[in-house]
Amino acid sequence: MMESLMPELIRMVVAAVLVVAFVFLNAMIMGYLERKLSAHIQRRPGLMEVGPHGILQLLIDGLKLIGKQLVIPEKSDHFLFRLAPVLSFAPVVLPFIVIPFSRKLVIRDLDVGLIFILAISSLNVLTILVAGWSSNNKYSLFGAVRSVAQNISYEIPMLLSLLAVVLMTGTFSLQGIVAAQGKIWFFLIQPIAFITYIIAGVAETNRAPFDLPEAESELTAGYHTEYSGMGFSLFMLAEYANMFIVCSIATTLFLGGWRGIPLPFGDYSGIIWFFLKVYGLMVFLVWIRWTYPRTRFDQLMNFCWKYLIPFALVNVLVTAVLVKVL
Amino acid sequence: MSFYQNVNEIIFFVFVFLVLFGGIMAVRSRILMHAVLGLAVSLLGVAGLYFHLGSPFLALMQILIYVGAVCIMIVFGIMVGYTPSEVREQGIGVANPFLALTAGVAVFITLLIAISRTVWTPAAAVQGDFSLAYLGETLMYRYCLAFELISVVLLTAIVGAIILARGGRDEEHF
Numbered sequence: 001m002m003e004s005l006m007p008e009l010i011r012m013v014v015a016a017v018l019v020v021a022f023v024f025l026n027a028m029i030m031g032y033l034e035r036k037l038s039a040h041i042q043r044r045p046g047l048m049e050v051g052p053h054g055i056l057q058l059l060i061d062g063l064k065l066i067g068k069q070l071v072i073p074e075k076s077d078h079f080l081f082r083l084a085p086v087l088s089f090a091p092v093v094l095p096f097i098v099i100p101f102s103r104k105l106v107i108r109d110l111d112v113g114l115i116f117i118l119a120i121s122s123l124n125v126l127t128i129l130v131a132g133w134s135s136n137n138k139y140s141l142f143g144a145v146r147s148v149a150q151n152i153s154y155e156i157p158m159l160l161s162l163l164a165v166v167l168m169t170g171t172f173s174l175q176g177i178v179a180a181q182g183k184i185w186f187f188l189i190q191p192i193a194f195i196t197y198i199i200a201g202v203a204e205t206n207r208a209p210f211d212l213p214e215a216e217s218e219l220t221a222g223y224h225t226e227y228s229g230m231g232f233s234l235f236m237l238a239e240y241a242n243m244f245i246v247c248s249i250a251t252t253l254f255l256g257g258w259r260g261i262p263l264p265f266g267d268y269s270g271i272i273w274f275f276l277k278v279y280g281l282m283v284f285l286v287w288i289r290w291t292y293p294r295t296r297f298d299q300l301m302n303f304c305w306k307y308l309i310p311f312a313l314v315n316v317l318v319t320a321v322l323v324k325v326l
Numbered sequence: 327m328s329f330y331q332n333v334n335e336i337i338f339f340v341f342v343f344l345v346l347f348g349g350i351m352a353v354r355s356r357i358l359m360h361a362v363l364g365l366a367v368s369l370l371g372v373a374g375l376y377f378h379l380g381s382p383f384l385a386l387m388q389i390l391i392y393v394g395a396v397c398i399m400i401v402f403g404i405m406v407g408y409t410p411s412e413v414r415e416q417g418i419g420v421a422n423p424f425l426a427l428t429a430g431v432a433v434f435i436t437l438l439i440a441i442s443r444t445v446w447t448p449a450a451a452v453q454g455d456f457s458l459a460y461l462g463e464t465l466m467y468r469y470c471l472a473f474e475l476i477s478v479v480l481l482t483a484i485v486g487a488i489i490l491a492r493g494g495r496d497e498e499h500f
Contacts (some may be wrong), residue, residue: 088393112383119386122394126366129401133359148398170430174457 015107015122019096027240028058028239029279034286040289068229073136076226080134084229088127089284092241094120099248100175102270104259114162116267117249121204124242125151128213131235132223143222146297147213153304154210157202160312161193164319165253178257187254194254196308201246202283205305208289212297213278223231247281255281346369359401366397383458412434 039046047054085323098113100106134142168178203210214222260273348368376385
């Protein structure tokens with residue numbers, strides 16, 4: 001029995017190591033891109049000191065964060081305070097299991113892949129709440145409560161926009177959805193769903209213009225105000241990994257996944273196309289963040305409940321009728 | 327018993343332990359946040375059991391609805407609940423132990439009767455199609471009435487919430 005289990009075990013370990021390594025690498029790339037792009041948008045050079053154009057700055061930052069002391073507030077809930085950063089890591093690492101990077105490169109192509117990602121991502125809110133509550137700090141708690149209110153509201157238009165695509169393909173498997181986009185990518189057929197998804201995705205990742213949970217002018221740093229050293233860095237890693245997941249769902253469902261004009265790399269061209277699209281979308285999100293000012297909280301909620309959800313609902317209805325008629 | 331079956335049993339008992347441990351934590355904790363987290367652990371354990379029985383869809387729905395939505399909703403109770411320091415100062419006693427005991431025993435006996443009367447089929451012996459398409463069809467045809475009744479319950483909850491909130495905020499305390 002042992003022998004037949006071995007390949008599966010090796011596969012699991014390799015996948016886990018690769019995913020965690022990629023989460024760290026992704027945070028480094030995005031940290032550098034975000035700081036450099038924001039600098040250029042604001043007409044300043046940005047990182048310049050460490051390495052050419054500051055390219056090694058994030059490496060040094062990582063070392064600094066690992067070396068820093070972990071300060072635990074005296075009146076906080078110690079166990080939950082320590083647990084929260086670790087918990088925040090699980091919901092962003094697990095979705096990598098079902099993301100199809102290319103025709104062959106996918107850890108497991110579940111037939112409920114999309115539901116898997118959505119279910120696991122819904123745990124994210126709980127960890128933010130645990131972090132904010134256990135800090136015993138009013139800024140943290142306000143940040144966490146805002147984050148929860150925002151996340152559960154924007155989850156609805158997000159689900160509805162994804163539902164429109166599922167109605168058209170009739171499958172939850174991400175490879176199946178990519179396969180259905182052989183002729184035309186879905187953002188051309190479902191522009192409303194695509195735009196709704198991107199807006200809801202920005203809100204789900206708590207980024208500007210919807211970064212109310214960490215609004216630094218009023219809440220210091222939101223739910224991770226009290227965290228230092230690796231506690232803080234785990235939250236940062238989780239945030240960037242979450243951004244990657246949101247963008248890769250958008251790529252898979254609306255932008256044709258790993259499909260693209262054939263490149264001269266054989267089987268590897270799928271992976272290259274996938275990463276090009278995902279990082280393109282992520283740069284787009286960074287661009288949005290540093291271009292638009294923060295919304296007010298009532299504007300944020302009104303926008304979701306009065307505009308996004310009705311539009312998404314109508315879109316689902318129209319899609320359902322058209323799928324039945326055509 | 328082979329190695330594979332051993333692992334299978336261990337996984338089953340890990341999930342059972344999670345369900346019981348989470349449940350006890352949810353009941354015993356004085357602090358609302360700990361109680362909710364205990365509930366979340368317990369519900370995750372139930373999701374694990376569904377997964378173990380070979381129904382990943384049910385397991386994921388359990389996580390999405392109960393852990394992701396219901397627990398979060400309960401946490402909003404924190405805003406009207408006591409803070410940890412207040413609990414430490416006053417200590418919240420049991421209001422009526424006899425009533426609590428009676429209710430608990432009544433529910434336990436009802437469940438016991440229901441469980442002992444059911445004829446259980448082992449999971450391995452259950453035959454049939456459990457695909458998503460089949461689940462969807464049975465929900466929309468055979469169990470349509472039950473499915474719609476659940477939505478009526480949700481509608482009642484929403485109407486109730488609106489009635490409670492209709493007064494709006496006090497002008498002075500805004």
